[in-house]
C-alpha cells in the first residue's frame with residue numbers, strides 16, 4: 001500500500017541520515033517531492049549538488065540530464081542514482097553529439113571563429129562537454145539572459161542548444177531582432193533563415209523544443225483573454241515566442257513560483273508550465289484562482305516516471321548494499337563539461 005511504501009521510505013531515510021540526499025525537481029510528483037531534501041529548479045538543484053559534500057548516495061528525483069549534472073558536480077566517492085532509467089528528456093535527446101560536431105564543422109565554414117556555443121542544462125553531458133571545450137557555458141531558464149549577455153562579451157555570434165524557444169525568447173529580450181536569428185536544422189545539417197545576408201545572423205538556434213511546453217498555444221491564450229479578461233497569464237520561456245509575446249509574464253520555474261507566492265489574494269492566474277507544478281501551486285494557494293493555461297494539463301511523462309514505487313526500489317537497493325541505476329559520466333566528458341558548468345556557476 002501507499003502508506004506502507006511511505007513508511008519504508010521514511011525508515012530508510014532515517015537509517016542513512018545525511019549519507020543520503022534526495023534532490024527533487026519542481027516537476028516531480030507530490031508523492032516523491034514529500035521526501036525531497038531539497039526541491040528546486042534546474043539551477044537550484046545543480047547548485048545544491050555542487051555544495052553537498054556529505055552525502056554518499058544522491059538519489060536524484062528528476063530526469064537523466066540532471067542526474068548527470070549532479071554526478072559531474074559531486075566528488076568521485078559520491079554516487080548518483082536515478083530511480084528509473086527511463087526518466088529522460090525529449091528535448092535533451094534532440095541534440096546528439098554527432099549532429100553537434102557536424103553542425104559545428106559547417107558553422108565554422110560559414111562564420112569562421114566568431115561563434116560561442118551555449119547549451120541549456122537540458123542537454124546530455126556530451127553536449128555540455130562540447131560546449132565547455134569550445135569556450136562556452138551552460139545556462140538555465142533562470143540565468144539565460146545573464147549568460148547570453150556574457151556570451152556576447154566573448155564572441156560576436158552564439159550557437160544556442162538545444163531549445164530554440166528559450167534561445168529565441170532570451171535573445172529577443174536582449175534586443176536581438178528576429179531576423180538576426182537563424183535555426184540550425186540537425187536533420188538536414190543546414191541553416192534555416194529568412195532575410196538577405198547570412199553575415200548578419202548573430203544567434204543560431206538549435207531546432208529543438210520541449211514537448212510539454214509546446215502544448216501551450218496562442219489559441220489557449222485567446223480563449224483566456226476572451227473568457228477571463230482579468231486573468232494574468234504567466235508562462236515558462238520554453239513556450240514559443242508567440243505564446244511568450246502574448247503572455248503577461250514569462251520566466252523560469254522559480255520565477256513562476258515566486259510570482260504566484262507574491263501575488264495578492266483574489267488574483268487570477270493561468271500558468272503555462274508542467275502539470276505537477278501547476279497542481280501544487282493550485283493546492284498551496286487556495287486564496288488565488290489558478291488554472292493551467294492549457295485546460296488539458298500538460299504532464300512531463302518522463303519526469304513522472306519517477307514515482308513512489310521507483311523511489312522506494314532505489315532506496316531498498318541501497319539498504320541491501322546493491323547500487324542499481326548509478327549515473328556515471330566518463331571522466332574526460334566530465335572534465336570538459338565542468339568547464340561549461342563552472343562558467344555558469346561563476347556568473348550567477
Ligand code: 13P
Pocket residue numbers: 040041042043122140141142210238252253254
Ligand atoms: P527549469 O527548472 O530551469 O525552470 O527548467 C524547466 C524544465 O523543463 C526542466 O526540465
Ligand code: SF4
Pocket residue numbers: 027063088089090091092122210211212213274300301302303
Ligand atoms: Fe524535458 Fe520538457 Fe520534460 Fe523538462 S519538461 S524534462 S524540458 S521534456
